[in-house]
Amino acid sequence: MSAETMPTSASNGSAFNVRPRPRPASAASAVVTLAWRAMLKIKHVPFQLFDVTVMPIMFTLLFTAMFSGALEQFAGDYIQYLLPGILVQTILFITVYTGVGLNSDITKGLFDRFRSLPMWQPSPIFGALAGDLFRYTVACLVILVVGLLLGFRPQAGPLGVIAAIGLVLALAFALSWFWIIIGMLVKTPESVMTTSFIFLMPLTFASDIFVPLETLKYGWLKAMVFHNPVTHLAAASRALMHGTSVGDHVWWVLGSCVVILVATVPVALRMYHKER
Secondary structure: OOOOOOOOHHHHHHHHOOOOOOOOOOHHHHHHHHHHHHHHHHHHOHHHHHHHHHHHHHHHHHHHHHHHHHHHHHHOOHHHHHHHHHHHHHHHHHOHHHHHHHHHHHHHOHHHHHHHOOOOOOHHHHHHHHHHHHHHHHHHHHHHHHHHHHOOOOOOHHHHHHHHHHHHHHHHHHHHHHHHHHHHHOOOHHHHHHHHHHHHHHHHHOOOOOOOHHHOOOHHHHHHHHOOHHHHHHHHHHHHHHOOOOOOHHHHHHHHHHHHHHHHHHHHHHHHHHOO
């Protein structure tokens, strides 16, 4: 081969068209992308909107119609008392879908695909949580619209309502980490749903969501309900929405959030990294 026909190093480089490797996505961009994925799942599976639209409407209409006549003597206009509690109950019930979604990803093998990608590894968890916070906010707005149609009037105005929703979302975010742990412990999404009833039913019904604390007959029951963080969340939400004194209810809720996060986040992340 003559010197004229031999390929040069420059021609080799242009033939292979070598380009620099793209930089890995940052942690923030990975979380935002996976949060968008969580919201796109609602677009492709519209049934997922059921828990943030139909269920809040059903709870609000059902409990208002059934209890308002019997309990107005304790709480005045019952819708003013009930609606902040219904908002709390509904949001806490739909936190379980964080664990259901994670369990579905693990079952379908998407978890292993995420692990192989060059991104911040906890981003699937934080992305799912960010998407769920959007769903919780939608559910809050649905409940408020239904409540306004039924006569609910928050005396503190928009700022009080926003503060109450923020407090509810804070406890929902903390509780979602518990469901992440459950989602990695059980085998199927249905098992996550079944487990949720064991915890959420007593947590929400053994509170003052439906009846004032002072109406309870038994002292031991009153003590149990008083120490339930859901009781303080419902009481703080009412106080913030109606502009009354919040007392120490907000501190109870924020303290409960810290305790739950400290107890669950390290465990959930450790389990997530060890999951096979």
